[in-house]
Amino acid sequence: MDTLTLLLGGLNNALTFHNLLAAAAGALLGLMVGAMPGIGSLAGVALLLPITFQFEPVTGIIMLSAVYYSNMYGGSYSAILLNIPGDSPAVMTSLDGYPMAQKGRPGKALFTSNISSFIGGTVGIIFLTLLGPAMARFGLRFGPVEMAALLMVAMTSLSWLMGDSPTKGVITTLIGIMLATVGFDIVVGTPRYHFDSLYFLGGVPFIPLVIGMFGFSQVMDLMEKKDQKVEFDKKLTLKDSILSASEIKRIVPTSLRSSLLGTSVGVLPGAGATTGSFLGYIAEKKLGKNQKEMGKGAIEGVAAAEAANNSAAASAFAPLLSLGIPGSGTGAVLLGGLLMYGLNPGPLLFTNEPEFTWSLIASLYLANIITLLVALSIIPFLVKILKVPVNILIPIISSICVVGAYCASNSFFGVFVMLAAGVVGYFLKKNDYPIAPLLLAFVLAPTLETNIRRSFLMSEGSPMIFFEKPISAVLMTFLLITIITPMIRKYLKRRKEKLSVV
Numbered sequence: 001m002d003t004l005t006l007l008l009g010g011l012n013n014a015l016t017f018h019n020l021l022a023a024a025a026g027a028l029l030g031l032m033v034g035a036m037p038g039i040g041s042l043a044g045v046a047l048l049l050p051i052t053f054q055f056e057p058v059t060g061i062i063m064l065s066a067v068y069y070s071n072m073y074g075g076s077y078s079a080i081l082l083n084i085p086g087d088s089p090a091v092m093t094s095l096d097g098y099p100m101a102q103k104g105r106p107g108k109a110l111f112t113s114n115i116s117s118f119i120g121g122t123v124g125i126i127f128l129t130l131l132g133p134a135m136a137r138f139g140l141r142f143g144p145v146e147m148a149a150l151l152m153v154a155m156t157s158l159s160w161l162m163g164d165s166p167t168k169g170v171i172t173t174l175i176g177i178m179l180a181t182v183g184f185d186i187v188v189g190t191p192r193y194h195f196d197s198l199y200f201l202g203g204v205p206f207i208p209l210v211i212g213m214f215g216f217s218q219v220m221d222l223m224e225k226k227d228q229k230v231e232f233d234k235k236l237t238l239k240d241s242i243l244s245a246s247e248i249k250r251i252v253p254t255s256l257r258s259s260l261l262g263t264s265v266g267v268l269p270g271a272g273a274t275t276g277s278f279l280g281y282i283a284e285k286k287l288g289k290n291q292k293e294m295g296k297g298a299i300e301g302v303a304a305a306e307a308a309n310n311s312a313a314a315s316a317f318a319p320l321l322s323l324g325i326p327g328s329g330t331g332a333v334l335l336g337g338l339l340m341y342g343l344n345p346g347p348l349l350f351t352n353e354p355e356f357t358w359s360l361i362a363s364l365y366l367a368n369i370i371t372l373l374v375a376l377s378i379i380p381f382l383v384k385i386l387k388v389p390v391n392i393l394i395p396i397i398s399s400i401c402v403v404g405a406y407c408a409s410n411s412f413f414g415v416f417v418m419l420a421a422g423v424v425g426y427f428l429k430k431n432d433y434p435i436a437p438l439l440l441a442f443v444l445a446p447t448l449e450t451n452i453r454r455s456f457l458m459s460e461g462s463p464m465i466f467f468e469k470p471i472s473a474v475l476m477t478f479l480l481i482t483i484i485t486p487m488i489r490k491y492l493k494r495r496k497e498k499l500s501v502v
Helices: 002-014 017-035 040-052 057-082 088-102 106-140 144-161 166-180 206-224 245-266 272-287 299-315 317-323 329-340 354-377 379-387 390-409 412-430 436-459 463-467 470-501
Strands: none
Touching (some): 002 017, 002 354, 057 106, 057 206, 057 354, 088 106, 088 299, 106 379, 144 470, 166 436, 206 436, 272 436, 354 379, 463 470
16 A cells, blocks of 8 residues: 555656656657667667766656667567667567568557567566565566576477577677687686787777677668568558557557566566566467467567566666666666666655655656557658658668667777678578577677686586575576477387387
8 A cells, every 4th residue: 555655655756747848858768769779778778878867866867767668669679660670679570570561561560569678678667666675676586696507498399499490590609709708808818819809909899799690681672572562551540550450459468478577587687678678579489379489470470579678778777776776787877867866766765755766757657658659659750751662762761770789889990790690690581590599699698608717617617506595496497398398209209100110
């Protein structure tokens, strides 16, 4: 009851004209920033941070939080329509969103993305409201050992969950791990695989890599098929994009399942919405009813990715507010803003600054609703992008790729990485090698390496440390089961074949 009273008080404060205007402005800016490849929520929040210093602390943080949250919506637009993820959490959305657009269902894909984002965000915010401090305390139980075990499960799962050939999935996973090791050693700090180039000391930049793998490789593919026309819905009204009852029944269970998973990932320190999106999609690929269509334009794929990344983005406020631990780079910028306003995130924030804390949480509900309404209303205008002739679309997408890669790295090195990644991505697609495992491995490998090495330092090299703690022991047991099960199935299948022959 106290929680509800505090939330209503925060809602009353958030509904004041200037705070409501800040939430609306942040939601609109977040949508635009998210839809621009290479910028993302981190750059958007960082650029707007100095502007908010003119506002009161509550108003300024409400605006920045709305930008961060609505960015999760906007990242799917370019991913679905152009196959260029606007931000890293939208990588998984493009796997099914873009094929849906190519098959003449861009409106359905965008509508699914927005509805699933709303469901995921709502679940994440509700959990933040009811269990914020408790969720943050649970997240603290995931030390280096537990995080290493969780990431090992994720890395092991993706090889056969992505693509028709497990061997090709493993190969692209290894390529992703190799690329992730370029630059300074995360633990010791010594340079490795930099080939005497100063540019590689900072590692391979992720956003140019993503833009190249998805966007520029798509440009090369379009150049081959420039005489072909993409089919799309001729009716561009919102009414024609609304999902049918059967489609809603398909995405609601997926969205709820992915929302719960994303919420759990979001409270983990350092996990972030990108990890939530990857794991949500993997879970749907393995547990969903429409597994065979995943990656070919399945509506469940879009729903899983978007629900997971939005719920993770919302629940990431739990460790940020309760413990002062950001879950991502954007969270770190928000933490800096809080400190500059004289606020100290931690266990006492809910007690010492209840007006600020609950106004911020209440504003997330408003930002979620405002973003959904704006996102749905602009679907007819977004779909018109597919009416642009291919010979005009090619230079437009190429320009977006170049600008996005440059903005992400602030140098032409990012552009060169994007071009090289585009060529590699094109040949991988041509030979049916899945790109998603490469990107997932690239994202997770640094965190996995850091936590594994810290775990071995703690245990003086003994691997038994992964079985000494309850959470890691459960995860490692599950990991062993997932590795052994395919082997047992293969053995039983061969034995059955031999018996049938006899």
